[in-house]
Amino acid sequence: MDFMVFQYPMITVQACLDGILLGILFALIAYGMALQWGVMNIINIAQGDLVILGGYIAYFMYLYGIHPAWGVIVSPIIMYFVGVGIYKLVINKVVDRDLFISILATFGISILFMQLMNFAFGADVVLANSGYGTTFLFDSAVVLPNSKIFSAFVSIVFAIGLVIYMKKSKLGRAIRATAQNARAAKILGVDTEKVYAATFGLNAALCGVAGALISITFTIHPYMGLPYTIRSFMIVIVAGLGNLPGVAMSGMGLGVFEEFADYILGTEFRIGSVFLLLVLILVYRRFKLSRKREYLK
């Protein structure tokens, strides 16, 4: 236990800002997961692996001399088609089945992606350098890498863009209709098959954006996907489906929680603390549910 974070107020500010910037990025990934979960009732275990794949796209652009920030545009386009492809190959066969089957299927996809990425790109840890500088605040007591600010900004732009798209566009309305009641939507002429494919593609595209941002801010590696899946799962569980402000808030909350856990418990417990929190929240939810049930009785 280390309480240095409370002894120096500037470290507290630093931890909060770091956590919020990081949390916005998590929220973007979680948003994709919530979308797909809500529309198709599929929990995508391969979410994190799609993120990493998106990161590799930005990394390869960087290798060929293109600034990795362009990955934010290119990666989602490629990932959209990857997502649609996965849907056509696997997901459409499990979409109407129960949740357990889809978890197994996406778990399989996750393993496949990890191994394929390892095979194709090697096991090396890689990163893309953006060359963005650093912002100093409060007499340089708080340091924020511009790459983190950039990723938070881009995440917000994409999230807002998607919200408007879902509200205004035809496809967006079809997606929302399908989420509310797939059968009714079908009767009213919505091609739900197409809607599902597009939803999966949109989710993969969001992962692509996030991946490109992660390759700029952190590092990527074929086996690094799972922590991102867990984080987004956790954010969605806390926020609930279809609760977009909730996703943003719980994303940032998780980011700050992680940073403080890092300072207080130590970096080695960072991911562990997320798991612990997930368990606690699930237990709490169950407890609340059981009370409600008793009340009904």
Next chain:
Amino acid sequence: MKINKIILSFISAVAILLSTSVVSFAKVVGDKIVLGAAISLTGKYSSNGVHTQNGYNMAVDRINSMGGVKVGGKTYKFEIIYYDDESNPKRAAQLAERLISQDGVEFMLGPYSSGLTKAIAPVTEKYGVPMVEANGASRSLFTKGYKYLFAVLAPANLYLDVAIRTAVELNGGKGVRIAQAFEQDAFSQDVRLGILDAAKETGSEIIIDDKLPKELNDMAATLVKVKQMKPDVLVVSGHTKGALTAIRQIAEMKVDVPMLAMTHCDAAKLSKQHGKNSQYALCASQWHKTLTYKDNFFKDGMTYAADFQKEFGYDPPYQSAESSAALLVFKDAFERANSFDQKKVRDALAATNMQTFYGNIKFAPGGQNVDKPMVLFQVMCDGAGKCENKVVAPLKWASAKLIHPIPKWSDR
């Protein structure tokens, strides 16, 4: 239904029979000495696994083309059976078992990484198969009393020992304040123990002692503490991702620290990925091409590096060099034992005292090489941004003078 069952049981009976009666080809077939190795060709260690395999292959080709191994007046050639252990310790142990009991291999080469070597060592020990390994440095390998395990590399606790001692020396013999962050795996924790020993002996104080997770990609918290506490030395060891993450975030957060010492910079290709930001980092290495050790097969480090570059198209990391050295050790032991008896070869290995291009090799009773110090190199860049690794310690081999303290970010 019944017929199906009968057919099935018949097939399985035949299969079992076949699997037990496969003719195992022995260790020495005709004029070939067959060595076995489980190597990580896929999975998370695959890049270093390939470096290891390339090192082995390079030495096999070289020894074979220069006359092979002479035992009992006859000339033999090396051959290696490889299996892919998928970077998985359980799989590695299974494969060692298979190499020995099915393929009849009587001499083994080590896998990549301490963890996998730890998984294989009990198997080779059980069968009394001598194993020369080149990529498992964890101290715990050498304290188990293994009789058939020999490592050509220096143990992990010595990796960054030199860095602390150098820092103390530069501080006028007074103890220094150390901040350290280590991944929680066998290797990095051994490096940490080495630092603790060095700190105790030199009267240095450890002010930050962080542990890093396996899925590390953010160590901002540690670095914020470093900024606040201003230690004299920052030590980071967390394989490739530790080295890459540290350099990225130190540069982004403009963390000023007089000395930065790390492991795995070679494999991380620090200067290639980070350019000038990696400048002044000190890296522990088992070997560097500019060292002046010599042997008859590869001549010296520079020649080895040039030949390796020609054959595989990249500069050899130390993982390849030490792997090549393992074969030289085997050849030497076979010739001195003048026999293929496992016990005699084992005794000959234990009595090894030789110089290779990679360094002097002499085994302690635990199996570790005690005759080869670690070297430290520093990443140095010229005005045009071209960076190179230059040996700065120990002084005997230094090709450049250590730059200390590291200039502040504001002055760069």
